[in-house]
Amino acid sequence: MQKELVRLSHHRTYRSGETVLAEMEATSFVGIVVSGVLRMQKSLEDGRHQLVGLLHHSDFFGGVFGGPSDHAIEAASDVILCCYERRAFEKLTERFPELEHQLMLGALDELQAARNWLLLLGCQTASERTATFFLMLCRRAGADGGAGSARLSIHVPISRRDMASYLGTTVETISRVVREMDRNGVIRIRTAQDFDILNRRQLVRMSGNNDPSVGRHTFSEHLFGNVPQFAKVN
Amino acid sequence: MQKELVRLSHHRTYRSGETVLAEMEATSFVGIVVSGVLRMQKSLEDGRHQLVGLLHHSDFFGGVFGGPSDHAIEAASDVILCCYERRAFEKLTERFPELEHQLMLGALDELQAARNWLLLLGCQTASERTATFFLMLCRRAGADGGAGSARLSIHVPISRRDMASYLGTTVETISRVVREMDRNGVIRIRTAQDFDILNRRQLVRMSGNNDPSVGRHTFSEHLFGNVPQFAKVN
DNA sequence: CGGGCGTTTGAAGGATGTCAATGATAGTGG
DNA sequence: CCACTATCATTGACATCCTTCAAACGCCCG
Known part of the structure; x- marks a missing residue:
């Protein structure tokens, strides 16, 4: 199956x-993010929009x-994607039920993540949301270590604008909250997009979320093997 | 397959x-709602909670x-459920891939609904959220007609408390918004849970949502046939 | 150097949450 | 059948978090 997947894949890059x-x-292709970050977002007619993932x-x-996607997918940074024609990919799922099963598990993970986010948007403050967001980035950055590694440094891969949209608030509020965290010694601002986590425990308290499992599983690895190698395919 | 499903089913009732x-x-059983309404909700340690569906x-x-469900499922009204042991049900999906495929489509619908709700919670006002909620109920009530049937009457199947939690606001705000709608002639309050929709077009405008397809598909009908008949099984 | 974009910071206002009291409704037991 | 109570819904006054508006600052790139 892996070989078939590789054969069908091609790369795309977006600025x-x-x-x-x-x-x-109508979704013409599907794929996997090789590098960079995509944002999924929904819009209201009057211009308001919400980042949903x-x-x-x-x-x-x-x-x-x-059917047609209910949200836009845009490049939040420069990205490289490993893509498959949707038709061909779907045909593959018919021949390999295991593939569809993995897609299902992925969808369930996304569903869980979306519901966690509902909780966040529905009844948490801007500080709590921001703390949760930073913890997500921590967890993603420190996927190797895992233990409460001190002196963790994170990179925010998206603009303040996207961050505000993701957290259901405004850039001004984000800025104030982050600044406040810096003043309180919870984090240290290196640049607008780079922070040191000085007091992770405090960050967890601020987030109000007992379980920090806000991130999704990445199921693609089980299916496609090590993703980065796709970079060499094409 | 339908026969197997019927054989495995049993009923439960909750107040x-x-x-x-x-x-x-750990999810010990799955099932379908026969009558009444269930709420899916998530809680924070400090008591705040959010209705996620x-x-x-x-x-x-x-x-x-x-794995274990990440949200509680509770009876928002008296309910009758048609249930299946989870294990047995999963075994069935192995024998009937079509069943799993339907589950997948259901999950995707839920995912879409959850993302619509993210948009609602992330960047809409209390009035807009309430209008959207009423339109959901309209659509569910008038599933037969479909056309812009005037003089539509809807029943709110949940308490103000649940409504507030669902819409990410408070009972007081709900009350004020609903009262305001009444004053403006958009709806008419019969009882606290029963309204006439006097101006549906205005309601749509208020909701800010261009497409009113906020409701999920019910996929169970395709799988299980006409659900109500289960009431006779047991 | 200048323009544009992103970020920060300040001041003012508004939508909504909070607190408290009242009114409505239903269920309970005498 | 009627108090009695508990829960829910409504209403008002007030507090506050957050948005909005505005301006300054920094940075990158032409």
Whole structure:
């Protein structure tokens, strides 16, 4: 199966800000993020918009079975994608039920993540949301260590604008909250996008979330092997 | 397959407020709502909680494959459920891939609904959220007609408390918004739970949502046939 | 150097949460 | 059948978090 997948794959690159799949557009291809970050977002007619998810390295994107996507997918940074024609990919799932099963598990993970986010948007303060977001980044950065490694340094891969949209608030509020965290010694601001985590325990307290398992599993690795190697395929 | 499903099914009833599946509890059974309404909700340690979904007649509940459920399922009214032992049900999916495929489509629908709700919670006002909620109920009530049937009457199947939790606000705000709608002639309050929709078009404008497809598909009907008949089985 | 974009910071206002009291409704037991 | 109580819904006054508006600052790139 892996060989078939490799054979069907091709690469695409997008510059930050470009649209990969528009809202309500029929999904013509699906794929996996090789590098960079994609944002999934939904819009209201009056221009308001909400970021409903981020896609990082090895995350799968593009509704496989549903109709037209209900959200836009855009490049939040420069990205490299490993893509498959949707039709061909779907045909593959018919021949390999295991593939569909993995897609299902991925969808369930996304569903769980979305519901966690509902909790966050529905009844948490801007500080709590921001703390949760930083912990997500920690967990993603320190996926290797795992233990409460002190002096953790994280990189925010998206703009303040996207961050505000993701957290259901404004750039001004984000800025104030982050600044406040710095003043309280919870984090240290290196640049606008780079922070040191000085007091992770405090950050967890601030987040109000007992279990820090806000991140999704990456299921693509089980299916496709080590994703980065796709970079050599094409 | 239908016959097997019927054979494996049994019924459960719960009074309003009872817990069907606790948060973090291993899912022992799955099923379909026959009558009444279930609420899926998540809680913070300090007591705040957020309703992440409602389950109505013919909706499927209980994570089939995932681990322990990440949200509680409780009876928002008196309910009758048609249930299956989780193990047995999963075994069935192995023999009938079509069953799993339907579950997948259901999960994707839920995912889409959850993301719509993220948009609602992330960047809409209390009035907009309330309008959207009423439109959901309209759509569910008038599933037969479809056309812009005037003089529509809807029943709110949940308490103000649940409504507030669902919409990420408070009972007081709900009350004020609903009262305001009444004053403006958009709706008419019969009782606290029963309204006439006097100006549906205005309601749509208020909701800010161009497409009113906020409701999920009910996929169980395709699988299980006409659900109500289960009431006779046991 | 200048323009544009992203971020920060300040001041003012508003939508909504909080607190408290009242009114409505239903269930209970005498 | 009627108090009696408990829960829910409503209403008002007030507090506050957050948004909005505005301006300054920094940075990158032409």
